[in-house]
Amino acid sequence: xxxxxxxxxxxxxxxxxxxxxxxxxxxxxxxxxxxxxxxxxxxxxxxxxxxxxxxxxxxxxxxxxxxxxxxxxxxxxxxxxxxxxxxxxxxxxxxxxxxxxxxxxxxxxxxxxxxxxxxxxxxxxxxxxxxxxxxxxxxxxxxxxx
Amino acid sequence: xxxxxxxxxxxxxxxxxxxxxxxxxxxxxxxxxxxxxxxxxxxxxxxxxxxxxxxxxxxxxxxxxxxxxxxxxxxxxxxxxxxxxxxxxxxxxxxxxxxxxxxxxxxxxxxxxxxxxxxxxxxxxxxxxxxxxxxxxxxxxxxxxxxxxxxxxxxxxxxxxxxxxxxxxxxxxxxxxxxxxxxxxxxxxxxxxxxxxxxxxxxxxxxxxxxxxxxxxxxxxxxxxxxxxxxxxxxxxxxxxxxxxxxxxxxxxxxxxxxxxxxxxxxxxxxxxxxxxxxxxxxxxxxxxxxxxxxxxxxxxxxxxxxxxxxxxxxxxxxxxxxxxxxxxxxxxxxxxxxxxxxxxxxxxxxxxxxxxxxxxxxxxxxxxxxxxxxxxxxxxxxxxxxxxxxxxxxxxxxxxxxxxxxxxxxxxxxxxxxxxxxxxxxxxxxxxxxxxxxxxxxxxxxxxxxxxxxxxxxxxxxxxxxxxxxxxxxxxxxxxxxxxxxxxxxxxxxxxxxxxxxxxxxxxxxxxxx
Amino acid sequence: xxxxxxxxxxxxxxxxxxxxxxxxxxxxxxxxxxxxxxxxxxxxxxxxxxxxxxxxxxxxxxxxxxxxxxxxxxxxxxxxxxxxxxxxxxxxxxxxxxxxxxxxxxxxxxxxxxxxxxxxxxxxxxxxxxxxxxxxxxxxxxxxxxxxxxxxxxxxxxxxxxxxxxxxxxxxxxxxxxxxxxxxxxxxxxxxxxxxxxxxxxxxxxxxxxxxxxxxxxxxxxxxxxxxxxxxxxxxxxxx
Numbered sequence: 001x002x003x004x005x006x007x008x009x010x011x012x013x014x015x016x017x018x019x020x021x022x023x024x025x026x027x028x029x030x031x032x033x034x035x036x037x038x039x040x041x042x043x044x045x046x047x048x049x050x051x052x053x054x055x056x057x058x059x060x061x062x063x064x065x066x067x068x069x070x071x072x073x074x075x076x077x078x079x080x081x082x083x084x085x086x087x088x089x090x091x092x093x094x095x096x097x098x099x100x101x102x103x104x105x106x107x108x109x110x111x112x113x114x115x116x117x118x119x120x121x122x123x124x125x126x127x128x129x130x131x132x133x134x135x136x137x138x139x140x141x142x143x144x145x146x
Numbered sequence: 147x148x149x150x151x152x153x154x155x156x157x158x159x160x161x162x163x164x165x166x167x168x169x170x171x172x173x174x175x176x177x178x179x180x181x182x183x184x185x186x187x188x189x190x191x192x193x194x195x196x197x198x199x200x201x202x203x204x205x206x207x208x209x210x211x212x213x214x215x216x217x218x219x220x221x222x223x224x225x226x227x228x229x230x231x232x233x234x235x236x237x238x239x240x241x242x243x244x245x246x247x248x249x250x251x252x253x254x255x256x257x258x259x260x261x262x263x264x265x266x267x268x269x270x271x272x273x274x275x276x277x278x279x280x281x282x283x284x285x286x287x288x289x290x291x292x293x294x295x296x297x298x299x300x301x302x303x304x305x306x307x308x309x310x311x312x313x314x315x316x317x318x319x320x321x322x323x324x325x326x327x328x329x330x331x332x333x334x335x336x337x338x339x340x341x342x343x344x345x346x347x348x349x350x351x352x353x354x355x356x357x358x359x360x361x362x363x364x365x366x367x368x369x370x371x372x373x374x375x376x377x378x379x380x381x382x383x384x385x386x387x388x389x390x391x392x393x394x395x396x397x398x399x400x401x402x403x404x405x406x407x408x409x410x411x412x413x414x415x416x417x418x419x420x421x422x423x424x425x426x427x428x429x430x431x432x433x434x435x436x437x438x439x440x441x442x443x444x445x446x447x448x449x450x451x452x453x454x455x456x457x458x459x460x461x462x463x464x465x466x467x468x469x470x471x472x473x474x475x476x477x478x479x480x481x482x483x484x485x486x487x488x489x490x491x492x493x494x495x496x497x498x499x500x501x502x503x504x505x506x507x508x509x510x511x512x513x514x515x516x517x518x519x520x521x522x523x524x525x526x527x528x529x530x531x532x533x534x535x536x537x538x539x540x541x542x543x544x545x546x547x548x549x550x551x552x553x554x555x556x557x558x559x560x561x562x563x564x565x566x567x568x569x570x571x572x573x574x575x576x577x578x579x580x581x582x583x584x585x586x587x588x589x590x591x592x593x594x595x596x597x598x599x600x601x602x603x604x605x606x607x608x609x610x611x612x613x614x615x616x617x618x619x620x621x622x623x624x625x626x627x628x629x630x631x632x633x634x635x636x637x638x639x640x641x642x643x644x645x646x647x648x649x650x651x652x653x654x655x656x657x658x659x660x661x
Numbered sequence: 662x663x664x665x666x667x668x669x670x671x672x673x674x675x676x677x678x679x680x681x682x683x684x685x686x687x688x689x690x691x692x693x694x695x696x697x698x699x700x701x702x703x704x705x706x707x708x709x710x711x712x713x714x715x716x717x718x719x720x721x722x723x724x725x726x727x728x729x730x731x732x733x734x735x736x737x738x739x740x741x742x743x744x745x746x747x748x749x750x751x752x753x754x755x756x757x758x759x760x761x762x763x764x765x766x767x768x769x770x771x772x773x774x775x776x777x778x779x780x781x782x783x784x785x786x787x788x789x790x791x792x793x794x795x796x797x798x799x800x801x802x803x804x805x806x807x808x809x810x811x812x813x814x815x816x817x818x819x820x821x822x823x824x825x826x827x828x829x830x831x832x833x834x835x836x837x838x839x840x841x842x843x844x845x846x847x848x849x850x851x852x853x854x855x856x857x858x859x860x861x862x863x864x865x866x867x868x869x870x871x872x873x874x875x876x877x878x879x880x881x882x883x884x885x886x887x888x889x890x891x892x893x894x895x896x897x898x899x900x901x
Contacts, residue, residue, distance in 0.1 A: 075695030286739030
């Protein structure tokens with residue numbers, strides 16, 4: 001067994017980010033913080049992915065940068081994959097942000113529990129199971145002017 | 147055969163250009179989408195049947211696999227590549243007020259769905275899966291029910307769906323990272339070649355579990371299906387039918403591909419059995435308690451998808467065949483039921499006597515429901531029979547449990563569906579019968595079409611069975627997949643490389659080299 | 662109760678990953694695919710930056726899918742937030758001039774950012790960088806005035822056209838190869854473009870063109886996203 005190298009640090013960091021992000025998504029009530037936890041989670045996964053092509057002594061896979069011949073290069077594939085994953089993440093986060101903005105406007109709340117309650121009520125009203133005036137789940141804020 | 151990639155490319159092209167086109171001519175932009183769907187159908191029908199014996203692979207960019215990405219075309223992917231544009235066309239939002247971006251999203255959905263079934267590369271599958279997911283988040287908002295309540299519910303449902311889906315796709319990404327670290331490649335055929343050596347261990351199993359959870363979000367798999375009733379309750383039945391019928395099956399197809407090629411160990415199958423049977427029993431139990439039609443159908447869809455997973459988890463080609471039978475049956479019946487349910491909103495009690503008001507629709511409903519339940523001689527019976535017989539023949543105790551769960555779930559299903567049919571044929575009219583909204587013509591056409599196909603299949607069970615078993619044999623044949631993607635020369639190369647893989651490549655300052 | 666189960670799940674995930682860490686060959690992976698590509702890319706694709714070769718040539722369809730995802734997200738955000746833009750267009754659109762230093766600095770920065778952005782796009786196949794990175798810088802260049810002078814708007818029609826044409830351009834370059842009977846997205850055209858000299862700007866076949874399309878698309882997409890999010894809801898949230 002050789003001495004653990006720098007990759008152990010990176011790997012622990014990736015696991016840490018994933019676990020913090022996961023715990024955040026599951027435990028936080030505020031939807032915006034939930035989104036931030038999601039960003040952490042994605043960062044952790046990206047780090048894990050890019051580590052799959054990491055070599056302790058490797059250099060960047062660019063041929064013109066003039067590093068000495070004979071040096072090991074890092075795997076270029078995970079780097080391309082991570083670029084793709086990051087861009088995908090950005091798209092999803094932007095979409096989530098837009099949704100959160102509109103939900104805040106419509107439900108006057110960022111609390112996932114409250115949002116869910118109001119949503120359940122709206123769905124029930126829509127499908128005709130509950131009449132709109134029913135007091136089964138009173139709407140916080142009360143007013144719903146557009 | 148080379149033109150088949152256009153099935154993915156043309157919808158993307160149309161989606162990119164439609165918003166820009168709409169600035170000059172709205173009509174042109176609208177027609178483009180339909181044109182692309184028709185062209186896709188024509189392309190696929192022109193190569194229909196040509197892969198019955200030998201599958202075909204297409205290397206994008208002309209790069210030799212496993213370096214480049216390949217599309218893999220066999221009976222399964224061709225069947226779904228045809229079903230996708232057909233179903234998108236059936237559930238196309240014809241509405242005049244539809245925003246042009248919504249058509250764009252429908253096109254992106256088509257492209258990503260086709261890419262998902264055709265792709266033969268793990269990360270490429272992830273990309274198309276994400277595209278499918280993002281397009282469906284957008285569509286959930288765009289096709290929310292009318293009115294202020296509907297809009298709010300659609301927004302919230304979409305956000306909750308998005309967060310669950312995003313966590314799922316991160317899980318899938320972690321799974322891919324583990325596989326890449328372990329095996330050093332992403333091509334499914336190359337991975338299939340290396341799997342017995344590299345992935346048949348704990349790392350492989352956890353990678354499969356992570357991918358299963360990730361893709362399972364779309365496939366309504368047991369612990370990650372909380373979005374199902376919310377989204378189906380918040381969007382138009384048109385989109386619910388598309389999502390429950392088609393999109394969930396695509397995710398199942400991805401899982402099956404990965405399972406067959408990468409994870410041959412029995413533990414992977416048994417994990418899927420357990421999640422599947424939990425899905426069956428929980429879905430049917432909640433469906434039994436639900437108070438309106440849409441919600442009942444949503445939960446019953448969770449149960450049906452659980453059944454699909456149980457079927458696919460039976461080892462061997464018979465399991466694949468049973469899975470295809472029940473998945474395709476659900477793909478046919480569930481959208482039709484959603485179409486019928488769109489005219490029957492409100493609590494179930496208010497539907498009293500609906501059969502008297504519209505006897506044809508009620509008869510359709512009974513026919514579809516009987517097939518869903520598995521009443522002989524309808525196709526649903528044969529699908530369920532395949533599952534039950536094959537489950538019973540398995541020795542592992544988990545399959546005996548699954549058999550018990552499936553039978554119990556069928557009884558529950560029968561109980562609540564019987565209740566609904568009794569309400570429909572109740573002699574007294576319900577109170578709201580007069581204010582009930584009418585079924586639209588296209589809804590009835592789709593439901594009738596499904597019923598006609600059901601009866602046709604019931605008459606042709608024998609030939610259907612041969613088709614399915616041939617499809618199952620081809621899908622389950624790992625060596626066939628590997629040989630199709632790699633030529634003999636490549637294979638020799640790869641075997642050679644595996645033996646001497648430790649010789650690392652060193653950068654040899656190309657600038658001063660031959661160039 | 663929910664918190665405890667969440668903690669348990671996260672802890673289980675951490676344990677699983679830690680156990681895997683001891684089994685996986687991190688730091689010295691086998692790199693089957695990577696070695697092949699490192700060997701073949703200079704001859705097959707001709708880029709100095711091998712990541713660019715992977716991104717645009719070997720996994721070109723991934724990049725197309727990723728562009729499509731950004732496009733989808735932008736279109737969905739437009740649908741979600743844009744529904745009210747007609748109503749909110751009536752509200753007062755006074756351009757509030759910010760402080761002298763910030764506004765002049767942003768004026769100075771904009772052309773510089775555009776030049777840097779295009780430089781990074783055009784040299785993406787030779788040096789670190791490329792369409793995504795350059796595109797983000799371009800998006801920032803056009804978003805900066807919106808930040809420094811609240812109330813400024815960007816022409817959304819222009820963005821729609823640029824993103825549409827750039828995305829179509831990427832696909833057209835791929836389809837062009839099919840016209841010559843080659844597979845979709847093959848990067849070389851001996852007939853027209855030639856291969857250029859390795860290491861110079863005009864090399865690697867159609868890759869620089871693809872990167873230009875990617876850069877413009879990402880730039881338009883991100884600028885559109887940023888502007889839509891900053892524009893539409895701010896006033897609505899304030900109103901409540």
